[in-house]
Amino acid sequence: MRMRKFEFFSPASLDGALELLEQYGDEAKLIAGGTDLLVQMKSKLIAPKQVINLLGVPELSGLGQNGKGLRVGALTKHAALENSPLLRKGWGILAAAAHKVGSPQIRNLGTVGGNVGNASPAADTALALLALEASVVLISRRGERRIPLESFFVGPGVTVLKKDEILKEILLPEVPANSVAAYLKLGRRKSLDLALASTAVLLTLNPQTGVCERARVALGAVSPTPLRARETEKLLIGKTLDEKVIQEAGKVAQGECQPISDIRASAEYRKEMIKVLVGRAIQKAMGIPIPPTGI
């Protein structure tokens, strides 16, 4: 329950942070909101010798328009995303997902960069970001690289972030007009819970015919990483989303995931729930009422 002792640094610039990272490499950890890191350090899962505080680094903060898209600085808190009027311009599921993270207290500390960097397959914001086709900008002293979020995750808790890199910001493209979206999370209770299964869907519907012209479906907690359900997306495109298609989409999503059993839920249940959640998320996105239970 007590953390081991460590050296602490509070760089005032991105350069300063990168320099420290380069210097201390393997033994150092970055801290922003601390809501994942401190829990891991208290349980002695990790015991870094150096901790580099990013909260004072201005280049990592900021939430604003980026041309027609959106730029989300890594230090942006979940509370800021939850409440941002800017996100209503099409990126609403990111706010919805941020709202589901932990509790109000956790949302006032935790950052989206930390949530994404922690790479939990159940991470709420990661799902919304995948559906919104986000890319992440990773920066080191060697330079900057921008990669699609989908390629960022490697496995549970593992990303392509190198030892000397910092996740700087997340870039979101403009959301096509006539898009609807929904984020659904299934837990064991109605708040302060990890997802047993979750999904984010973003659908672009033809305003005259109602046919689905574009679909993005992301699945959470049912795979080693947050997952883009490409087969499900393919199924939806070009179709009118009636009850039959929606049910079919749920079934295909089931086939795309590989959940595990743990103390929270069995793999079978998670698989069954993804089918239900994807179906209901599509309905919710389209404005069809869905049951309120536990989601």
Added chain:
Amino acid sequence: MDKYHVVGHSLPQIDGRERASGAAEFVSDMKLPGMLYGRILRSPHPHARIRHIDTSKARRLPGVKAVVTVQDTPQIPFGPRTDDWMIMALDKVRFVGDEVAGVAAVDEDTAEEALSLIQVEYEPLPAVFDPLEAMKPGAPLIHDKERNIVSEFKLAKGDVEKAFQESDVVHSDRYYTNQVYQAYLEPMACVVQPDLAGKLTFFISTQIPSMTRLPYAKALGLPLEKVRVVVPYYGGAFGAKMETNLHLVAAVLAQKTRKPVRMVNPREEDFMAGNPRVPMYIDLKIGAKKGGTLMGKEVRVIGAAGGRVVYSMVIVATACYRPDSLYHFQNLKTEGVTVYTNTVPTSCFRGFGNAQMTFAIESSLDMIAEAIGMDPAELRIKNGLKTGEVSIHGWKIGSSGLAECVRKAVEASGWQEKRGQKRFARGIGLACCNHVSGNRAFAREFDGGAGIVRISREGKVLVYHGESDMGQGQKTIFAQIVAEELGISLDQIEVAPVDTDISPFGMGSFATRGTVFGGNGVKAAAADAKRQILELAAEMLEANPKDLEIKEGKIFVQGSPEKSLPFQKVAELGLYKRGGAPIVGTGFWVPDTVIPDPVTKFGNISPAYPFACQICEAEVDTETGQVNLLNYVAAHDVGRAINPQTTEGQIQGGVAQGIGWALTENMVTEKGKVLNPNFRDYVIPGPLDLPPIKPILVEPGEPNGPFGAKGIGEPALNPAPAAVANAIYNAIGVRFTELPITPEKILKGLKEKK
């Protein structure tokens, strides 16, 4: 009901300001000069022999002041009921979490680091985790006994076989009530302070301040007078906070270092080595006639004690026979077995065996009602014990509000129309319970209550009692009772913290006894103080004490209110008259309850029996298996509510815990290790998870209770799991006999039904 000026009123807690402002000092807040911080090294094995312990490295760590093992204790076997405890493990560890060594250091970081430097050589032994397995011959033996059976309970009345033959319906089922954790917000904590003469003061969160001194003194090899217990504010208990080695290891460290030692369980350790509920297998068979008359009950209970016995055997016994005084079962055959297992020792949790058994009984009665086509509410009323009756075990029901509870709950919940609707996936369920207000069978030396009431020169009243306020509001209830008895206002009363050097010997707060026993004790003391102050006033007023009354802070002659003196003035003048001696009233109350006959179990064990009926309305999401509770009504026979608001709060809190148990709470273990020792994965209800809970207070008046009151603490929880299970059955037609009823189980049940 404005018969009384303080009792029966929803007055705010007298210590509300201290708790609301953060000024209240809880055990884990205490800081004493020179205080050290203690931690315990706990066994990682469920069952192992200890070959060797090397504390040398730990002792050398700068900042470490002492490292202790069982070698630093008198090695006296002791325990709350059996002598199977050791302060720290002697030759074996018997559960993951068992205490092996203790450390005291200058700060918490150092104490924790020292733990990692203690080297223990274990020889793992075969272990057994389920009581059904542990009972079998050939199972690994956990204590130095021939078998793992701690105790057996047997009881038979009449002829159950004949009763079942004469029944039109016989329902049989196996129930399993799982192991759940009390989840009080403040972990177990203590500060133990030594003095120069070797006396130890235990500042502890304990429900049994006086009682706990006995096993503690024995374990430490100290005369009883060297063990003093003081009870500061503490953050909840719900049955868990009785004897614990946490206090004793801290005591040994305090003795060794001659400094106060504070020890607080990290939450994870509190899960591992707390005192969770006794998990039980309950095989229950009930027979009934088609008119609804219950004919007989056969029940077998098997409960897991864990690695040592706390109170599990009394809890199993209680499960075995308490509901026999709720309904007339007429013929009984009962067997209960308590079994050692290599798991965390189990103990009291709100309901004390009656909660587990109520789940089984109320589920079975629901099925019987359906089989005979009778309204479950009517079935309860038909067979329930009434005021004035004596149960099959000799329990004298001085008051029973059961029927009224059922009727009021039925009315408030819309029971009739909702049952009539027959909407798939939406249902309503009912469950009742009885309980005790104090249990002579659980207490040993006596069951009674006592108080001391001291009136100061300023006319302020200080009340001493020996029970324990764990947050249920006992202090305020005692203050209200004293204020009522004395005829003065509540703000004149202060209730002293329990200090066993000064306070009366109290049995403690368990068995829902606080209001009746503690309340009657302080009421008697207040009556004595009143007698004394009226005698003094009579002299001053030149009147007969029999003609005097106290009202609104004035003592006056009945019928001649102008002949009066302020209460404060009499206290002041009286004190001067008596050379400075304040008025001190003492009193006690001992009902004529008995320890039951060891063979027949016959005997009236409690002075008052509360009853209740709860009704739950639920909606099941048949695609996810999730349960949404829509409404909840809880009608409780409390005799008379001394403080209606406090009583309602107790009901709502108990129902919330029962709902958590029914739907989400489970200590998940694998080979004896708790896999979810945290609030992330041990899921208790949050503010969005509970329905509106409407408490209804039924007040028939109880002759033995102070101002007619009975208890509320445990009955608040007892019916809830069955009410939820019955609502789910009514909604989807699937009966769940195992707790918790999770979404996965519901989906599986729905699938199998098809």
Added chain:
Amino acid sequence: MKYPLTITVNEEVYELEVPANRTLLDVIREECGLTGTKQGCGNGECGACTVLLDGEPVNACLVLALQANGKRVVTVEGLSEGEKLHPIQEVFIAHGAIQCGFCTPGMVLSTKALLDKNPHPQELEIREALTGNLCRCTGYQKIVEAILSLKA
């Protein structure tokens, strides 16, 4: 190794030197001696350690003390002024919203944060705002009723 730390707690400035592994909760309870803020779990799962950090409710057990350098903290002690309790504390007492009181300091601060942003919340908004504060004694109902009474 110790680091300088300056924090303002309840309008009082503390100039301290602490090792890096101290949490804000440690510092509030030990160095500042304010024990109203409680530790219930140490992992941000119960909310008993809730304080306002620059006006926002956070779990003090998950904040490194040094990360709060230069910031303003309000603990439950900061709500009352001597004998005078904050209206939120008064209604909690009046409505029976306090039993053991261990969750109360955190609960009261989360309530303050809610009411500062939304002075007239509906019941659902209240329950949402309190999702980070577990209570085992009350079942939350009287807490919600107490807060609703402030609207009137």
